[in-house]
Amino acid sequence: MQNSAEKYLRTEKLPHIWCPGCGNGIVLGAMVRAFEKLGCDQDNTVIVSGIGCSSRAAGYMDFNTLHTTHGRALAFATGIKLARPEITVFVIMGDGDSSSIGGNHLIHAARRNIDLTAVIFNNSIYGMTGGQYSPLTPTGSRATTAPYSTIERPFDLPDLARAAGATYVARSTSYHAAMLTKLITAGATHKGFSLIEAITACPVSFGRRNKMGDGYDMLMWQKEHAVPVEKAKDKTPEEMRGKFLIGELYKTEAPEYTDLYNQLIRKSQMISREE
Ligand code: SF4
Ligand code: MG
Numbered sequence: 001m002q003n004s005a006e007k008y009l010r011t012e013k014l015p016h017i018w019c020p021g022c023g024n025g026i027v028l029g030a031m032v033r034a035f036e037k038l039g040c041d042q043d044n045t046v047i048v049s050g051i052g053c054s055s056r057a058a059g060y061m062d063f064n065t066l067h068t069t070h071g072r073a074l075a076f077a078t079g080i081k082l083a084r085p086e087i088t089v090f091v092i093m094g095d096g097d098s099s100s101i102g103g104n105h106l107i108h109a110a111r112r113n114i115d116l117t118a119v120i121f122n123n124s125i126y127g128m129t130g131g132q133y134s135p136l137t138p139t140g141s142r143a144t145t146a147p148y149s150t151i152e153r154p155f156d157l158p159d160l161a162r163a164a165g166a167t168y169v170a171r172s173t174s175y176h177a178a179m180l181t182k183l184i185t186a187g188a189t190h191k192g193f194s195l196i197e198a199i200t201a202c203p204v205s206f207g208r209r210n211k212m213g214d215g216y217d218m219l220m221w222q223k224e225h226a227v228p229v230e231k232a233k234d235k236t237p238e239e240m241r242g243k244f245l246i247g248e249l250y251k252t253e254a255p256e257y258t259d260l261y262n263q264l265i266r267k268s269q270m271i272s273r274e275e
Contacts, residue, residue, distance in 0.1 A: 004032055004035065007036075008036070009032065009060055010061065010062045014060065016056070021218070022053070022203065023121075023201040023215065024200060027180065030174075030198070031057070031061075031090070032061075038088075040088060041088075044086070045064070045087065046063060046066070046080055047064070047089075048090070050068055050069070050071060050072065051128075051129075052129065055097065070101050071097055071102030072102060073097065073098075077109075077116050078114055078116070082258060090116075091118045091119070094121050095121070096125075096135070098120050110161045110166040113167055113193050113256055114192075116193055118195045119187075122198065123201065123206060124202065125202055127206070131206070135155050136157060139151065157171075158249045166250075167193060167253065167254050168194035169250040170194075171197040171198075173222040174222065175219045175223045179246065180198055190251065225242065227246065229249060
């Protein structure tokens with residue numbers, strides 16, 4: 001019998017291109033376990049990705065996959081979902097891809113509450129394109145474009161998505177991989193726009209410049225700095241300084257975009273028949 005990795009991965013494409021210690025494979029593994037829990041039908045599931053190290057993950061997944069242009073994964077995914085609303089669509093993006101080049105697509109996909117599940121691999125840097133800082137790079141970090149450290153404040157991506165209208169928002173890390181699977185599964189089951197941020201390690205482009213050690217050390221950093229939402233309730237602002245929340249951060253119900261769109265089509269057809 002096939003295991004979930006054999007079923008959902010294009011094993012003939014392996015080994016993958018990621019550097020030793022990279023967290024992308026852990027996030028990919030969490031997604032595969034979510035596909036298994038969801039019982040994803042390979043013919044009726046689409047994975048769309050943008051550009052960057054993390055977006056290469058789509059190529060390893062055995063579904064209908066699209067490796068699209070930088071920042072435009074959500075635009076492609078929106079088109080697919082509008083044409084075939086019954087299809088399950090996952091969107092893989094990196095931090096730069098989703099919040100800078102594709103930032104406008106992100107806020108409008110969230111505002112529309114279109115039923116897509118976006119998994120953001122946040123490694124705090126543009127890894128593949130040369131180590132530039134992104135809108136999610138922590139203040140004070142070094143990057144090729146910030147040799148004396150960044151002075152910009154990063155977005156809190158879950159807060160941004162929630163404010164823009166996303167109805168399911170969550171965050172985990174590659175250290176907390178089991179939680180990540182749970183959140184991706186819940187996000188995919190939720191009807192509406194779901195965003196799951198996966199904090200992951202890039203020891204080569206980010207860790208090396210910021211003296212964070214190797215892949216293992218960066219996983220330990222995630223363990224020490226992530227605070228589950230339930231535990232954060234008992235912590236003081238002082239104890240939370242420099243830490244970040246993980247878990248299900250926000251969930252609500254709102255009309256979904258393709259449902260509204262199809263209602264509008266039916267309404268317009270009725271009006272034109274009456275005329
Ligand atoms: Fe992973 Fe960073 Fe290497 Fe890209 S550059 S594969 S994110 S370790
Ligand atoms: Mg990145």
